[in-house]
Amino acid sequence: MTVACPQCGAPAEARTDTRFHGCAFCGSSFMAERGIGIAEYHLAHERDDRVAWSALAASLERDGSGQAVERTGCEYLVAPFWLSRPENGGTRLVPALRHPWLQGPVPVLPGGDLLFVPSENDFILPDIPVDEALGEGAGRGGTSLSLVYLSLYLLSFRLAGHDCRALVSAVDRRVALLTPLPARSVPVPFRHAALVSGFALVLIVAGPAVKSHLFRAAVFAAVLAVAWPACTALLRRGE
Template sequence: MTIACPQCGATAEARTDTRFHGCAFCGSSFMVERGVGIAEYHLDHERDDRVAWSAVASTLERDGAGQAVERTGCEYLVAPFWLSRPESGGNRLVPALRHPWLQGPLPGLPGGDLLFVPSGDDFILPDIPADEALGEGADRGGTSLSLVYLPLYLLSFRLAGHDCRALVSAVDRRVALLTPLPARSESVPFRHAALVAGFAITLTASGLAVKSHFLRAAVFAAVLAVAWPVCTALLRRGE
């Protein structure tokens, strides 16, 4: 089968029983989809699980989840994605692999240089055809189609007794939370509760000690005038 090289445009002879087809002019390798040569790219990255956990910790802190995180799993996956770029601008990135972690929100295409996949590499083959993944967008004229392998971290952890999952882009450390975070429980600090209780006890004791309604009202007013500003100042000081 004769096709055009997606890198230089030269005519190349492709054998359909192999994944990689080489161009004799520019030396690049590519794959064939629907009789069209499709360039394969990847982003260079060295695995470092600490980077992924740090990105998740920053995201949780930003979202107000201050509870301790119990790490339960970290998987590194270089997943294939179909990348379509219409002439009108923009791009569309969709998974080319049937994987349960790739069914929810995705971090998106990271910045960085897209490198041609070298011949003989062992990246995971896509199992979702471009037509199925992109739908109508795969058949529109003027659309550039390529296959991009993105390095991802698949993290599992427990937060406040709940199992959570997060997808981290290895290149730019963007995080996509695949499960909603547990609701944050609000508790009243002991200092605040003690001051409010003391204020209430003072009012109650004053009311029981004074029998006259007129004097009781005067005592309540005096307690409010003195104790309320003091309690407010102490509460603000403890924040």
């Protein structure tokens, strides 16, 4: 079959739906699927697990979580994604691999140079067809279609006794939490709890003791006007 080179648009002969057909005009390589020439790109990155853990720590600090992180696992994955760019603008990035970690938030396409995938590589082949991922007619009707390989860190860790997972984009260090973080518990000092309880007890006792609604409201206002500044002053003194 004859397909258009996704890089220069020249006609190229693709005998099968396999990867790395060559264009005789620009020399680029590409894959073909359903009669469409699809360019394959990747963003260069060398694995460094410290980068991933540092990005996670910075993200947790921004979220206000000061709890210690117990590292339990770090997996490095170069995952394929279908990238479509309609003529009317915008981009759409959809996973091309059936992987449990890729069923949640989809990474944002990082900035940087998209490089052609070399013929000698160990990247994982996509197992989700483009029509299944993007819908029928993908890559047709003025839509630019390509396959992009993104380097990702899959982090497993424990936080406050809970198992958590996070996806870190290797190039731009964006962090996507795949499991919600445990609620942060803040202990209340006994002094504070006693003062608040005493203030509430005064209001509870004053309520039934005063029969008139108008007088009851006046008593509540008086108690609030006197007790609230006193409680605030005592709490500040105890800090």
